[in-house]
Amino acid sequence: MRKKKMRALVSVLFGVVLVLSGCGGGAKNIAIGPPASETNNVSKLILKAYEIEDDDYKAFLEGFGDAADGVQDGNIDVSIGILGLPAASIESLQASVGDVKMLGLSDDAIKYIEENSGYKRLTIPKETYDFLTEDIETVTAYAILLGNTDTIDEELGYELAKSMIENADENTHAQAKQMTLENALRGAEGLLIHPGAKRYYEEQGLTVENEVANLTANAKDRKKEFILGTGSQGGTYYPLGGEMANLWNKNINGMNVTNTETGASVENLSSIRDGQMDLGMSVHVPAQQALKGDADFKGNEVKNAAFIGHIYPEVVQIVTREKSEINNLEELK
Secondary structure, three states, rough: OOHHHHHHHHHHHHHHHHHHHHHHHOOOEEEOOOOOOOHHHHHHHHHHHHOOHHEEEEEHHHHHHHHHHHHHOOOOOEEEEEEEEOOHHHHHHHHHHEEEEEOOOOOOHHHHHHOOOOOOEEEEHHHHHHOOOOOHHHHHEEEEEEEOOOOOOOOHHHHHHHHHHHHHHHHOHHHHHHOOOOOOOOHHHHHHHHHHHHHHHOOOOOOOOOOOOOOOOOOOOOOOEEEOOOOOOOOOOOHHHHHHHHHHHHOOOOEEEEOOOOOHHHHHHHHHHHOOEEEEEEEEEHHHHHHHHHHHHHHOOOOOEEEEEEEEEEEEEEEHHHHHOOOOOOOOH
């Protein structure tokens, strides 16, 4: 009698294992970025370009730092990030595991992404990382700084833009070299520009064609404590934003900026709209959507965020490991 019960229990457990195995279906774990982030938005766009449905994979809503840890531990198969070149977090991952693989995008996928967003094709040269054996085709946008028109007055906007350009050589982050006068208006297309920033750039000989934002902020009522929204600690925004804040605090009298870890672009834009943030780092694509009231901002447009300056090119970088045996995104379907 005991043996019959044991056989029956084993049979039931074996059936459960089969069911669970069938449910897995070989689906991969993919880190697509935190909710309310541009990484999350572009990840979904990329997967849609490959006709990869929600039930084809398990989504991990991680910032790139935590996602890289998951790739290192083997708990995440593929991580999608929007990062500067080269990305310190990817270099660190390679130093830890020694078998990082970067996945490129197909021509058809790039065409789909370009037609459905503000991202454009970019080639990552193989010399960018020591583990690359060939150039990688991907897409890029621009990281920009936006100011709250209710708290950043004209003179302060002028000083912020000036400091970004003229004190960039004091910023030790690798992406600070992108904050040049030549690059200053990258990502400004279709956005309102802060009048203070416009004045600075025109004084430097640049032609600014953007519509100028209306300010409610004035120098007389300027506060002393300001909040800068960045991104996750494992990404580029947080450490770079920290250095930018330190330089502003050093070079702009009476100003104290605290950089805050956030879900990045979408959260920063929403926080500026709601009066909870004074400055925010963002990819230029969601900033355009925020002004128009599109995508994540449908019915909740952001009218009080003004362009202050370009920070660096934002490059989509998709990593896995050699041990995953994933060679391209088509294999995830």
